[in-house]
Amino acid sequence: MLWCNDWPIKQRRRLFPSALPQGMLLVHFLLPGQKKGNNGFGIRLGEYIMKKSIFVLLLTIMPLIAAQEAFTAEKKIAICTIKEAITPVTEKYIKRSMDEIEIQNIDALMIVLDTPGGLLESTRNIVQILLNSKRDTIVYVAPKGARAGSAGVFITLAAKYAAMAPACNIGAAHPVTIGQESGKDDNAKNLMKKVENDTIAFIDSIARIRNRNREWAIKAVRESVSVSSEEALKSNIINYIAEDETSLVKKIYGSNVKFEIKPIKKNWAELLLTILANPNLAYFLMILGFYGILYEIIHPGTIFSGALGALFLIISLYSMQYLPFSFAGFALIVLSFILFIMEIFVTSYGLLTIGGLISLVIGSAMLFDSPSAFFRVSLSSITTVVVTTIIVVILLIFVVSKALRKKASSGKEGMIEQKGIALEDFKNGKGKILIHGEIWTALSEREIKKGEEVKVKEVSGLKVKVV
Known part of the structure; x- marks a missing residue:
């Protein structure tokens, strides 16, 4: 089919009587030299058809070329x-x-x-x-x-x-x-x-x-x-x-x-969160954080243990936001360490420690609320933490109790019960004594002779009372 709408109507009808009204022509074989007629058109019909054919051919193959390029892109x-x-x-x-x-x-x-x-x-x-x-x-x-x-x-x-x-x-x-x-x-x-x-x-x-x-x-x-x-x-x-x-x-x-x-x-x-998003690791970091803070409370001024404990605790809490974290479990673990601290300073005959251990076990089991075993604290981890905590608390109780029972070795309190030597005979219940290389004015209700051993019972200012 060839569109010839650009030709005048009279020329189309004279040259091609069978053409459709719209100018649609059915062309089978046309010689390149065949002319349109003696109407003044100088363009040969074969040349016109060739130009139109090339145009139609390009329109046909361009989508195929584009498709091929897209396929091979x-x-x-x-x-x-x-x-x-x-x-x-x-x-x-x-x-x-x-x-x-x-x-x-x-x-x-x-x-x-x-x-x-x-x-x-x-x-x-x-x-x-x-x-x-x-x-x-x-x-x-x-x-x-x-x-x-x-x-x-x-x-x-x-x-x-x-x-x-x-x-x-x-x-x-x-x-x-x-x-x-x-x-x-x-x-x-x-x-x-x-x-x-x-x-x-x-x-x-x-x-x-x-x-x-x-x-x-x-x-x-x-x-x-x-x-x-x-x-x-x-x-x-x-x-x-x-x-x-x-x-x-x-x-x-x-x-x-x-x-x-x-x-x-x-x-x-x-990468960091992939490592930290492990319930057992997050659990251990949290416990280590509490250990550090607990040591800082018992021994204030060390700074390092408290800072390290706070760092571990913060990292643990950060990783827990990517895990099925249970606030109730965390609260029970915090309560357990509060009870452990109270046990150190309050005589409860072990009741606070028992309560703390129960709270620690339940809190550890509840810490991650997930049905999947991949996101729960393992039983071995809980057992390790509980046993370690028992040992740590017992050691802390022993150290603190020993420190509280220990007598002062310096200052006025350190002078009590110390022994010294009288440097002179006491007159009117008063005389000089030597204690740890220091000379003190001593008061006594009994008569003391030079060279006699005395024991300090009370310190009052720069004077001591001896017996």
């Missing part, structure tokens, strides 16, 4: 690595990584994952980030032997592209609740059932959106099933199995695609 892939339990620190790291790829116009974010599980709340937030991302999201369970357990299952399923390295496993996403093992408390059973149903609905919605195996996803929560990389690929749980990041990118975007991988590393604050 270099892909930019950002990689962040997670090799720990899922915490608010992990959530913060992934959110920052997602913000960076948006700012730098990077095509995709790849999360290299190896986790045993983590906090459900942080997991939900990470899943929201992945599902709502405008960029491609890739979760790659790696290296070989890595796992995506519990919380890792949700994160893997939520990615646009899910992949695993060989010899990895994924699954066991059943929520864990404190006390569920006993199975005797009906309220605990009902609570566990609610948590389980809510988690099942959550993972089912993820699998539905990403078109993954919903049946397996539900079993992973309800029955804690776990599968290998190969089985996960066969069961439509993941999209790919890849040896490394490079081969995975080629499998996703094509083997001929050019790509650039940019790692997004944790900053110093995230």
Whole structure:
């Protein structure tokens, strides 16, 4: 078809009687030398058709060229690595990584994952980030032997592209609740059932959106099933199995695609918090902080112990904001140390110490309110702290009691019961004595001879009373 609307109507009708009213012509074979007629047009028809054909050809191939350029354009892939339990620190790291790829116009974010599980709340937030991302999201369970357990299952399923390295496993996403093992408390059973149903609905919605195996996803929560990389690929749980990041990118975007991988590393604050976001470490730092403050109270003026204790306590409290911290547990631990201090200065025959130990044990168990074992203080840590605290308190009581019973060795109080020698015969109950190389004026109610040994009973100004 050739548009000829720029020709006059009379010329179109005279040259091409079969033309449509709008000027649409059906041209099969036209010789380059064929003319339009004797109407004054000097342009040959073949030349006109050739120009129009080139124009149409360019319009046709330009989109194809653009598509080819887009296909062969270099892909930019950002990689962040997670090799720990899922915490608010992990959530913060992934959110920052997602913000960076948006700012730098990077095509995709790849999360290299190896986790045993983590906090459900942080997991939900990470899943929201992945599902709502405008960029491609890739979760790659790696290296070989890595796992995506519990919380890792949700994160893997939520990615646009899910992949695993060989010899990895994924699954066991059943929520864990404190006390569920006993199975005797009906309220605990009902609570566990609610948590389980809510988690099942959550993972089912993820699998539905990403078109993954919903049946397996539900079993992973309800029955804690776990599968290998190969089985996960066969069961439509993941999209790919890849040896490394490079081969995975080629499998996703094509083997001929050019790509650039940019790692997004944790900053110093995230690295520090990753270390500190450990309930046992935060617990030990807090106890050491209380020890330092306790020593400063008993021995005021040392400064170093108090400053170091305050530093440990502040670091501990800072790390606890990224953990499921319980204020009630912290208050009980503070109460226990108050009772220990009172025991040192108040005679309670051990009752305050017993109360402090009970408060310390309960507070330690309640310090982190989490159903996950990853975010609770271990029994061995609590036992270590309790035994150490008993030893420290006993030593402090012994040292303070000894200091309180010890007689003064200087000043007026230090003179009491000290022995000296009379330097002269006492006259009218008064004379000179020598005590520790010092000459004192002594008073006595009895007659004392020169060279006689005397004992100080009272100090009054610059005079002493002896017997």
